[in-house]
Amino acid sequence: MKEVELDCLGEACPVPLVKAQKKLAELEIGDILIVQIDHSCAMKNLPEWARTDGHNVEVEEVGDGEWDVIIEKVK
Amino acid sequence: MGDEKNTTNTSVSGTTASGSISGIRRSSRTASRKPKKDQILPGLGILVLIVISGFALSFISKTLAFFWITGNVFGFVLQKTRFCFTASMRDPYLTGGTNLTKSVLAALAITTLGFTAIKYGAFINGMPIPGQGFVVPVSLATVLGGLIFGIGMVIAGGCASGTLMRVGEGFVMQILSLVFFIAGSLWAAHDYGWWQLNVIMKGKAVFLPDVFGWFGAVTIQLLIIAFLWIAADKWGKRKAEQSH
DSSP: OOOEEETTTTTTTTTHHHHHHHHHHHOOOOOEEEEEETTTTHHHHHHHHHHTOOOOEEEEETTTTHHHHEOEEEE | OEEEEEEEEOOSBBBBBOOBBBBBBSSSSSGGGGOOOOHHHHHHHHHHHHHHHHHHHHOOOHHHHHHHHHHHHHHHHHHHHHHHHHHHHHHHTTTTOHHHHHHHHHHHHHHHHHHHHHHHHHTTTOOOOTTTTGGGBHHHHHHHHHHHHHHHHHHHHHOOOHHHHHHHHTHHHHHHHHHHHHHHHHHHHHHHHHHHHHGGGGGGGGOOHHHHHHHHHHHHHHHHHHHHHHHHHHHHHHHHTTTO
16 A cells, blocks of 8 residues: 655646546555645546545645645545 | 655554544645645735725726626635536536536526526516627637637636636636736737628527527527536436446
8 A cells, every 4th residue: 555646736627637547547446646736626626536436535725725635546 | 757756655544643533544744734824814804905996996987896896706606616617518528527517507597597587677668678789690600719719728727717716816827828818818809800790790690589589588598408407417427327
């Protein structure tokens, strides 16, 4: 089990989402992906996608307008 | 790939450094959380400024003050709801999520009723129907323009309202979008006369109540929106099932 950080600060929607999708596909079950974003739109569609895809998701606001989306790959 | 780093697994289960209970075990970085600035006071200051500016504008022109208020309210709603027209068109394909698509359709349905009420009200009272200047011809140019705008907004990361909202939010990258958005608008405004004369006027202007009657027009429009809503709903559910 490992933890991977994906820096998407400064990237506009939908780039963070596409990057996260690709990265998550490389990971193994049980791994955790932390996507760092500062685009408010990605804060909505990234967790939404990950949840409908069946992963465990948490969003944490680490600074003003900066979020960590923490995705645990479960399948 | 240079934009990622692997951290070794030193997961402490359950509680993160900040003390918040986290369902997902994670090791790193929570300790490096930036202290949050208290934004309530600046926020109140800006609210006061907005109100004062509103009053100041109302001395110049009542319409200007009205635009100022509606603009601010619209921006506030956009920001707080994370409403995004780009995402409403893009996410069904990209994520399979159709919540925003359905929101936009619901907004369109409400607008349909509201505008019909205003226009029909003016019509039965024998007054000129407001906003008829916006009934403009449709043609292939409409479709082509929509396509170009769509490509542009996905690349720029936001449509007109979304870009403005995020610039206000402090997303620096989209200031670039805003610069070119203004440049493009000015260019279009400069050449608009030619397009109007040679392309747009070649199309046919259709005002639905003229064709179907007032009741028919509203019914048909709402039925189309309802159909799209159901389609979006079904699509979202199917996508969610596929991924499980």
